[in-house]
Amino acid sequence: MHFRARVFALTLLCLAFCGATARADLQVGFAEREITPDISKPVYIAGYGQNRVATGVHDPLYARAVVLDDGERKIALVCVDLVGLQLPEVRRIRAELQGFAYVMVSSTHNHEGPDVIGIWGPSPVTSGVDQKYLTQVVTTCAATVQDAVERLAPADAYFGTAKDHSLLRDSRQPVVYDDVTRVLRFNKPGTQEPLGILVQINNHPESLGSDNTQITADFPHATVAALKKKYHCPVAYFTGTVGGLMSNPPEIPGPDGKPMHDENFEYAEYYGRQFAKIAAQAVDDATLTELTPFAVAAKTITAPLENPGYQMARKIGVLPRAGRVWTGDFETVGDLAADDTPADKLAIETEIACLRLGELHVACIPGEIYPELVYGQYQDPVDPGADYPDAPLEPYVMQTLPGEKKMLIGLANDEIGYIIPRRQWDHVPPFAYGRDKSQYGEINSCGSDIAPILMKALENRVRELK
Ligand SMILES: [Zn+2]
Numbered sequence: 250m251h252f253r254a255r256v257f258a259l260t261l262l263c264l265a266f267c268g269a270t271a272r273a274d275l276q277v278g279f280a281e282r283e284i285t286p287d288i289s290k291p292v293y294i295a296g297y298g299q300n301r302v303a304t305g306v307h308d309p310l311y312a313r314a315v316v317l318d319d320g321e322r323k324i325a326l327v328c329v330d331l332v333g334l335q336l337p338e339v340r341r342i343r344a345e346l347q348g349f350a351y352v353m354v355s356s357t358h359n360h361e362g363p364d365v366i367g368i369w370g371p372s373p374v375t376s377g378v379d380q381k382y383l384t385q386v387v388t389t390c391a392a393t394v395q396d397a398v399e400r401l402a403p404a405d406a407y408f409g410t411a412k413d414h415s416l417l418r419d420s421r422q423p424v425v426y427d428d429v430t431r432v433l434r435f436n437k438p439g440t441q442e443p444l445g446i447l448v449q450i451n452n453h454p455e456s457l458g459s460d461n462t463q464i465t466a467d468f469p470h471a472t473v474a475a476l477k478k479k480y481h482c483p484v485a486y487f488t489g490t491v492g493g494l495m496s497n498p499p500e501i502p503g504p505d506g507k508p509m510h511d512e513n514f515e516y517a518e519y520y521g522r523q524f525a526k527i528a529a530q531a532v533d534d535a536t537l538t539e540l541t542p543f544a545v546a547a548k549t550i551t552a553p554l555e556n557p558g559y560q561m562a563r564k565i566g567v568l569p570r571a572g573r574v575w576t577g578d579f580e581t582v583g584d585l586a587a588d589d590t591p592a593d594k595l596a597i598e599t600e601i602a603c604l605r606l607g608e609l610h611v612a613c614i615p616g617e618i619y620p621e622l623v624y625g626q627y628q629d630p631v632d633p634g635a636d637y638p639d640a641p642l643e644p645y646v647m648q649t650l651p652g653e654k655k656m657l658i659g660l661a662n663d664e665i666g667y668i669i670p671r672r673q674w675d676h677v678p679p680f681a682y683g684r685d686k687s688q689y690g691e692i693n694s695c696g697s698d699i700a701p702i703l704m705k706a707l708e709n710r711v712r713e714l715k
Pocket residue numbers: 358453491617
């Protein structure tokens with residue numbers, strides 16, 4: 250069956266039966282496998298500029314899987330220490346797996362791992378992707394999910410949060426953070442013995458910076474290691490809201506109180522351990538949460554691909570991803586784009602999903618969402634220098650997701666770049682905040698329609714869950 254049809258059928262099935270079944274006991278399984286590239290041949294590191302060739306491996310990269318089973322259906326949540334696996338690869342992973350109501354694959358957005366998108370190769374016109382490596386990642390992700398299935402065991406689930414922005418920097422005005430670390434802790438039933446922890450942090454893993462040539466998972470490596478050591482259980486790190494742009498401060502107080510500067514491994518290790526402390530607060534404060542039954546609403550949607558840089562990269566094969574003909578309706582996927590499809594009719598295909606896991610709702614967002622779109626903290630009054638000051642405000646994620654317990658996974662099933670509130674889109678002069686040039690962001694976004702489309706599409710998925 251065509252993938253799109255299959256997701257639709259699954260959605261219908263879930264909608265028909267999820268609410269009707271009696272509560273079954275939750276089972277969970279964790280697994281991890283290495284996806285460190287072989288650097289005996291050139292490996293182009295993703296993030297920042299082109300032609301950053303790996304010279305060593307500081308710490309291994311992993312694919313990690315958390316499989317959840319409500320007695321009726323299984324959901325797999327996969328994360329990889331990569332810059333952003335895209336939808337075509339996620340579909341290949343799904344094709345290797347049977348019997349899942351949903352498989353979600355997200356990337357930590359690591360800026361110190363191999364290029365898996367194409368734009369960080371030896372030159373701007375040559376892809377940095379090693380297709381053999383990409384296939385290896387696909388196979389390994391599927392195998393990791395199978396490992397997690399074999400480890401399925403009954404569990405009690407706890408959901409917790411910790412709010413703290415002392416380790417965050419917002420590098421683009423207006424200053425709005427997503428400073429809430431969210432965790433799911435799974436215990437052996439009726440005990441305090443942890444079976445595994447899923448941690449979701451809102452930050453760009455880029456503490457090593459653009460001069461590093463050692464393959465590393467960046468600070469999440471240290472966060473995961475510290476949490477594993479503290480709780481003696483598997484830990485899976487997922488990314489959340491990273492747009493806007495959530496990043497590390499260039500300087501933090503070090504262990505001796507003296508300033509510590511970024512772009513080195515000492516900083517990355519220390520910074521990662523500090524984030525583990527925040528996550529540990531969330532783990533320790535987590536409260537018993539009913540995670541069954543599951544319901545899934547997922548859909549392939551399209552959005553106009555306005556970005557001329559992305560269009561050019563497609564044309565020259567650096568971003569070889571297939572395009573679609575824009576239908577004017579994001580819920581209706583058009584025909585495959587041809588070489589002569591006009592630029593203003595070109596659309597990108599992506600996926601948006603909402604999972605209901607008992608009391609918890611999880612938004613699966615296919616890129617780098619700005620915190621403004623998560624909390625509705627839009628610039629007010631709007632800056633008259635912005636390109637669309639009168640654009641309607643998008644419905645925001647925390648308003649759209651029902652209930653009290655919510656989570657957002659970023660770069661979920663795709664990496665389509667920045668998701669910028671339309672009122673903040675600022676590509677042409679005059680520029681907002683009296684600047685003489687645009688802030689960084691638009692250059693790495695599909696276009697100004699992407700935020701309104703995704704936020705509306707998320708609303709539609711939540712409606713399907715009811
Ligand atoms: Zn980014």
